[in-house]
Amino acid sequence: MRDTEWIPQGVDPERASAARMYDYYLGGQHHLPADVELAERVMDLLPQTPLIMRANRAFLQRAVRYCADAGIRQFLDVGAGIPTQGPVHEVARSIAPEARVVYVDNDDAAVLHSRELLRQDTLSAAIRGDLRDVEAILTDPDVKSLIDFDEPVALLFLSVLQFIPDGDDPFGALDRYRDALAPGSRLVLSHATDEGLTEQAEEITDIYARSENPIRYRSQEAVLCFFGDFELCEPGLVHIPRWRPDGTDEEQAHLGQVLGAAGVGVKP
Template sequence: MSEQVTRAAGEIDEELPSAARVYDYLLGGAHNFAADRELAERLLRVLPCARDLARLNRAFLRRAVVYLAGRGVRQFLDIGSGIPTVGNVHEIAQEAVPGAHVVYVDRDPVAVAHSQLLLEGDEHATIVQADMLEPETILGHAATRRLLDFSQPVGLLMTGVFHFVLPDAEAHCVLARYRDALAPGSFLALSHLTADTGAEQMAGAVEVMSHSSDPVQPRSHAEIRELFAGFDVVEPGVVGTAQWRPDRPEQAEQEPGGSRIYAGVGRKP
């Protein structure tokens, strides 16, 4: 572990699991602590498809970035980016569009420290440590303003993070503040846990995650669709992650847990 990451780890309570590190563990990463691994295993007992959900969500992120790059987006704001793993947004975007600009945002100090190491020497990508519930802090941050031109289209990525916005935080109001900062032609890519299927298992997952720094709030299809207010949702609409423009349509319906997270992409007119 590098000095930079060790210093970041020293700033946190290793006994309190975080969603970013639990997600890292589910994806097969090694940047997590014993408490994160223990919570992840508890999660797998009540929600056996949790690893599949993490994988499918990551795959949706990749497909969404490729889709946005294909529609002329040259800059991305990835909220709740987590700990770097294979196929990061800047790698996907810059392969499709050389020189694409990416700003990552996460509040977890370990995720931020690892991202800083990964991005050393990349003048087109950076990481901002901030809470997604503080849009003005993120949007006005010097690093954000250095890389993103909000007079031009931006790809706003909120994959697998908005279920951490609890009801009293007024999720639609938070998202509206980001939307209002975006130029016409910008896109929102969002994925979100739901209890529309497997309600009992999802209730168990909610209980498990209540013992972390990031409790979760699943939402219905209608509630998630409302988060796209002000955006024109592109085909195929808000669907299970496996069903959103799959690389292999014939396998999409067979993916375990494929409907436990809804995903969609919307364009700001």
């Protein structure tokens, strides 16, 4: 998408964002030349990056179906980006047509496009919010109108916590989110890990440092800490394509190539 008229006032079109780079990796249309430039640099270092992103999206879809099958009817997707390419509301409603979904992102352009895509959808909303500001998100009027925290909620953090530095205490933020959930709620989470990367991790970190969303890799042990006392569903915290795979040919292609950890936890 080359035309910059859709970018909200105050957004620098010359500075890439992780949300729009993700859209580019997935083959979407909501990105700018600055996003493409940095995404291509990442792909030069890690050619399977689009494959990793598609595997992450496929995990989201499998996890949402699992949550809906378990009776969850409300979903809060934090760091959602732009809800295209098989988004939460479409997947959840293939099982539960009454499912309610709120998308949260701190990228103004992502929120603008999300609202445009959802303008006729009375059971979904998109809000601007920073996942570190837990109380602001949980008390947002659109969240409160669609999400009842006295009932189980599926809380999603798909490949977003890697953009929050340790100094901003993402572990403390997750503690507060988990505390707000009712028993039976699910925490769906994926995260970039440093496993299998050597000098590539440092170089990719340097590339993302030029965007609005610097990245940092964490170990699988560190990612596990985000679940706190939630009970991990089988098969636990695993490589992204190994979480309850559907057995498709594409998933088989992901095995051995896709980096990162994914899991779903249940609040006791």
